Amino acid sequence: MRTAVIAGVADHPLRDGKLAPDGSVLAAQARVAAAALADAGIEWSDVDGLLSTGMWGVPGVGQLPTVTLSEYLGLQPRFTDSTNIGGSSFESHLASAVRAIERGDCDVALITYGSTQRSDRSRNLGGRAPVLTMQHETPYGLPTPVGGYALAAMRHMHEYGTTSEQLAEIAVATRAWAALNPAATRRELITVDDVLASPMISDPLHLLDSCLVTDGAGAVVVTSEEHARASGVTPVHVRGYGESQSHWTIAAMPDLTVPPSAASGRRALEMAGITVDDIDVVELYDSFTITVLLTLEALGFCGPGEGGDFVSGQRTAPGREFPMNTNGGGLSYAHPGMYGIFLLVEAVRQLRGECGPRQVAGARTALVNGTGGTLSSASTCVLSVA
Amino acid sequence: MNASPAERPLPVVDADSARFWAALRDRKLTVQRCGTCGRHVFYPRALCPNCHAELVDWVECSGRGTVYSYTVARRPAGPAFAADAPYVVALVDLDEGVRMLTNVVSTPLENVRIGARVVVRFTDVAEGITLPLFELAPDPLPTDSSAREGTA
Ligand SMILES: [Zn+2]
Numbered sequence A: 001m002r003t004a005v006i007a008g009v010a011d012h013p014l015r016d017g018k019l020a021p022d023g024s025v026l027a028a029q030a031r032v033a034a035a036a037l038a039d040a041g042i043e044w045s046d047v048d049g050l051l052s053t054g055m056w057g058v059p060g061v062g063q064l065p066t067v068t069l070s071e072y073l074g075l076q077p078r079f080t081d082s083t084n085i086g087g088s089s090f091e092s093h094l095a096s097a098v099r100a101i102e103r104g105d106c107d108v109a110l111i112t113y114g115s116t117q118r119s120d121r122s123r124n125l126g127g128r129a130p131v132l133t134m135q136h137e138t139p140y141g142l143p144t145p146v147g148g149y150a151l152a153a154m155r156h157m158h159e160y161g162t163t164s165e166q167l168a169e170i171a172v173a174t175r176a177w178a179a180l181n182p183a184a185t186r187r188e189l190i191t192v193d194d195v196l197a198s199p200m201i202s203d204p205l206h207l208l209d210s211c212l213v214t215d216g217a218g219a220v221v222v223t224s225e226e227h228a229r230a231s232g233v234t235p236v237h238v239r240g241y242g243e244s245q246s247h248w249t250i251a252a253m254p255d256l257t258v259p260p261s262a263a264s265g266r267r268a269l270e271m272a273g274i275t276v277d278d279i280d281v282v283e284l285y286d287s288f289t290i291t292v293l294l295t296l297e298a299l300g301f302c303g304p305g306e307g308g309d310f311v312s313g314q315r316t317a318p319g320r321e322f323p324m325n326t327n328g329g330g331l332s333y334a335h336p337g338m339y340g341i342f343l344l345v346e347a348v349r350q351l352r353g354e355c356g357p358r359q360v361a362g363a364r365t366a367l368v369n370g371t372g373g374t375l376s377s378a379s380t381c382v383l384s385v386a
Numbered sequence B: 001m002n003a004s005p006a007e008r009p010l011p012v013v014d015a016d017s018a019r020f021w022a023a024l025r026d027r028k029l030t031v032q033r034c035g036t037c038g039r040h041v042f043y044p045r046a047l048c049p050n051c052h053a054e055l056v057d058w059v060e061c062s063g064r065g066t067v068y069s070y071t072v073a074r075r076p077a078g079p080a081f082a083a084d085a086p087y088v089v090a091l092v093d094l095d096e097g098v099r100m101l102t103n104v105v106s107t108p109l110e111n112v113r114i115g116a117r118v119v120v121r122f123t124d125v126a127e128g129i130t131l132p133l134f135e136l137a138p139d140p141l142p143t144d145s146s147a148r149e150g151t152a
Helices: A025-040 A065-073 A089-103 A132-136 A146-160 A164-179 A192-197 A225-230 A261-272 A289-299 A307-314 A329-333 A340-351 B018-025 B079-084 B144-149
Strands: A004-011 A049-052 A079-081 A108-115 A200-202 A216-224 A236-245 A281-284 A365-372 A377-384 B030-033 B057-060 B064-073 B087-094 B099-105 B117-126 B129-136
Touching: A004 A025, A004 A089, A004 A225, A004 A340, A025 A065, A025 A108, A025 A216, A049 A065, A049 A089, A065 A079, A079 A089, A089 A108, A089 A216, A089 A236, A089 A340, A089 A365, A089 A377, A108 A340, A146 A200, A146 A289, A146 B064, A146 B087, A164 A192, A164 A289, A164 A307, A164 A329, A200 B064, A216 A225, A216 A340, A236 A261, A236 A340, A261 A289, A261 A365, A261 A377, A281 A289, A281 A340, A289 A307, A289 A365, A289 A377, A340 A365, A340 A377, B018 B030, B018 B057, B018 B129, B064 B099, B099 B117
Parallel strands: A049 A079, A049 A108, A281 A365, B099 B129
Antiparallel strands: A004 A216, A004 A236, A108 A216, A236 A377, A365 A377, B030 B057, B064 B087, B064 B117, B087 B099, B117 B129
């Protein structure tokens, strides 16, 4: 069986959180697809797989995103996947693309995401009548998505004594990484006090505990190792992957302190045949600071309830013991609704040693963890350079 | 909760939930109970999520529960809730063993705590729609659940 690798990545330039230059959500994906293919040294004519999902055009045209996008891009793919499990979808798309290439279902798979939510001012998904399972939650006015994460944070504080200061450490360290990334939206350094002084949105989460609301687009090209080497690029291997989901409505989450990354991470690490001690750099979905803290515990980087201590003293900041969210994350780089593809883009760049002032020295193995919904789904990938 | 009935997002009642919402109109909080494994189930559905037996039986709840977690929404979930902000949204574990998202109505808001005992407060929000909101129990009684929750 042949080996599938990541051969190219790209993200769309932003200015003040908006696409620069501006364009439709389809144009944004076309541009990043072209850039990722150029990065991979692969021609459009070789693309025979397309994986994409998004919130654009829903309801309507966006309900069949790969069908719409294939037409726009002038592709007739023989393999497609439009799985939507929230912001973690793209880690699952990577796993799906790897399997498809290994099996010979396609030779070059393009994964894309795009959003113009900031330009459109369309972040709020409210206004829809609460049907099916949401009829039991929407009428109570839980702000989405922050409210569900706030419930988890409050419970974690109750069980383990985690503090707002500890959560703020994550936002502060992530901003320090963003300061090293010219592509990041928010680069001015902040302090723990700044986070605590920012407006409370949904107790105990402040504005600066929350991700940005930006446009954005990203793309990843997956192909066979043979094809990547023939194109002259450094292949990034996908050593392991795992997926899990535990609930949709927040009332159905079995334990608000344990996200499904506990299961997805275990599967990914087992498949890779390594432990967390072997990871050089981690890229964790950071919709909110609490998302990161819960994920660190669930993946086993620290024990249950130890996340607050783990991130204290700026341990995850540039130059410190635990390099994490090195592009500035959803908290400070960009967060266009579904963030997961940017975790992959940054991990690949770190492993290829392309990150300039924010480069993690000697990064050979990366762990990427996407989170979707309200801690509902998780998808973990372990990536490495040979 | 003072949201205008015309604005507030109202549950779209369906075949699974019709009996639940009808009972609320009669000031009864009911949930399904699995005849095979004995587990109480919320929200209403066709199959038991534990053992996958068909669900047919309904039981009336005591209306008492314990706050599992809560948040204070400082920014409302859309214009319909703007007049209410800040307000408490909570996960309440009913004594029957099911967890619901709801509002705990309290003045002041700061009295709401994880582990607090609460009782249902039937609240008409629109013609034919009664929500099972909760309020702090006037005389909190220790139970197994509250004893476990009350340690922090
Ligand atoms: Zn059952």
